[in-house]
Amino acid sequence: MATTCDEEHPKLLFGKCRWCQRWILHGEVVPESAVEQLSPELENAKQAIHTILLAKLDLTKVNAMPEAQVKRELRLVVERLVEIEYPRMTGLDRERIVRAVVRMVVEKL
Numbered sequence: 001m002a003t004t005c006d007e008e009h010p011k012l013l014f015g016k017c018r019w020c021q022r023w024i025l026h027g028e029v030v031p032e033s034a035v036e037q038l039s040p041e042l043e044n045a046k047q048a049i050h051t052i053l054l055a056k057l058d059l060t061k062v063n064a065m066p067e068a069q070v071k072r073e074l075r076l077v078v079e080r081l082v083e084i085e086y087p088r089m090t091g092l093d094r095e096r097i098v099r100a101v102v103r104m105v106v107e108k109l
């Protein structure tokens with residue numbers, strides 16, 4: 001008998017499995033350590049996105065929000081920025097940058 005993950009993973013080209021919440025690439029689970037790892041090019045992209053984001057962000061507004069809301073809203077903004085600045089980047093690399101940038105901002109609040 002197939003479990004829910006068994007049905008979900010093969011269908012996912014890239015995305016988060018709604019059952020186990022892990023990232024899936026071409027039907028395979030991406031280890032958490034691999035999602036956290038940034039290549040030197042991604043490090044540069046992360047810094048560039050972070051700089052653009054800080055120029056747009058009203059930190060006093062952000063500071064007044066609960067952390068969960070900050071993370072959610074930052075994530076949407078960063079996803080959009082990465083899409084605009086790096087349209088050809090793979091979904092997994094985008095996820096890496098989005099996570100890293102959101103973490104950078106939240107840590108400094």
Ligand SMILES: [Zn+2]
Nearest residue numbers: 005017019020
């Ligand atoms: Zn799963």
